[in-house]
Amino acid sequence: MQNQQLMTSLSNGVQMPLLGLGVYDMYKQEAEQAVLWALETGYRLIDTASMYRNEAEIGNAVRQSGINRNDLFITTKVNNTDQGYEKTLKAFDVSLQKLNLDYVDLYLVHWPIKFTRKFTWKALERLYHEGRIKAIGVANYLIPFLEELQIEATEIPMVNQVEFSPYLYLEDLLNYCKERKIQLQAYSPLVRGQRMSDPKLLSMAEKYKKTPAQIILRWALQLGVSTIPKSSNLDRLKENFDVFDFEISEQDMAYINSFNENLRIVEDPMELY
Numbered sequence: 629m630q631n632q633q634l635m636t637s638l639s640n641g642v643q644m645p646l647l648g649l650g651v652y653d654m655y656k657q658e659a660e661q662a663v664l665w666a667l668e669t670g671y672r673l674i675d676t677a678s679m680y681r682n683e684a685e686i687g688n689a690v691r692q693s694g695i696n697r698n699d700l701f702i703t704t705k706v707n708n709t710d711q712g713y714e715k716t717l718k719a720f721d722v723s724l725q726k727l728n729l730d731y732v733d734l735y736l737v738h739w740p741i742k743f744t745r746k747f748t749w750k751a752l753e754r755l756y757h758e759g760r761i762k763a764i765g766v767a768n769y770l771i772p773f774l775e776e777l778q779i780e781a782t783e784i785p786m787v788n789q790v791e792f793s794p795y796l797y798l799e800d801l802l803n804y805c806k807e808r809k810i811q812l813q814a815y816s817p818l819v820r821g822q823r824m825s826d827p828k829l830l831s832m833a834e835k836y837k838k839t840p841a842q843i844i845l846r847w848a849l850q851l852g853v854s855t856i857p858k859s860s861n862l863d864r865l866k867e868n869f870d871v872f873d874f875e876i877s878e879q880d881m882a883y884i885n886s887f888n889e890n891l892r893i894v895e896d897p898m899e900l901y
């Protein structure tokens with residue numbers, strides 16, 4: 629795993645970097661600067677959402693970077709209030725306009741909203757078939773939501789972005805997705821900093837001469853899980869990308885799996901909506 633652009637092949641053949649930058653909770657100028665730094669550092673996947681209100685700044689940074697659009701992987705998501713068939717089609721146009729790009733690489737249903745999610749998925753399928761999105765997926769879809777979606781879907785989601793960390797190790801979901809070639813992507817992978825001083829994690833950091841964040845990110849990559857840590861700090865952006873020069877042993881991977889405490893930062897999708 630030496631390649632700085634470790635890629636995964638989605639079920640439709642589209643190549644996606646496994647490690648990317650999340651831009652939630654970054655305000656306008658902060659987001660633009662962070663994305664510029666990230667692209668200079670080597671990141672090629674940027675994860676935004678209509679809800680984050682920074683799509684325009686992400687698009688600005690992409691253009692300013694001068695990097696070939698084909699070498700970048702830009703994700704955005706349909707907002708909860710925009711779900712439903714017609715509303716999603718419109719919301720996609722608005723996102724694309726704000727990003728000021730010709731296409732997005734990955735468009736996600738942000739949350740499995742009860743009465744509208746089925747229609748939202750139909751809209752994503754249409755946009756995908758029209759060639760306006762390279763890949764489509766979902767976020768916060770635990771197994772029951774994926775099971776329901778497959779009843780009527782003509783496309784199986786290529787990506788499922790969920791909260792996932794050593795402290796929320798969703799092994800059943802990971803296996804379920806692997807069996808169906810749905811790429812799992814970890815959000816809030818760093819537990820928003822809340823477990824950085826866990827002695828178990830610190831012992832791993834000391835052993836591998838890496839930081840706690842690097843251990844967590846490397847663990848996800850070795851599981852084959854894409855991961856999108858957020859940072860708007862240049863040093864931490866670099867730190868989070870510097871995870872390709874070491875390998876966690878099988879035994880230590882199992883040890884890190886055992887950190888699980890079902891800790892959620894974001895609401896449980898089974899309980900909300």
Ligand SMILES: NC(=O)c1ccc[n+]([C@@H]2O[C@H](COP(=O)([O-])OP(=O)(O)OC[C@H]3O[C@@H](n4cnc5c(N)ncnc54)[C@H](OP(=O)(O)O)[C@@H]3O)[C@@H](O)[C@H]2O)c1
Pocket residue numbers: 649650651652653675676738767768789814815816817818819820821824841842856857858859860861864865867868894
């Ligand atoms: N689909 C969804 O429903 C959903 C929900 C939540 C998040 N997401 C996506 O996932 C991305 C990441 O999740 P997140 O933003 O919730 O949380 P996160 O990446 O787990 O944590 C971000 C926090 O950790 C800090 N941090 C970053 N690198 C660090 C390091 N090396 N050492 C110590 N602290 C560090 C950041 O501060 P600094 O910025 O100051 O470095 C920030 O406060 C989001 O930005 C978003 O794109 C999606």
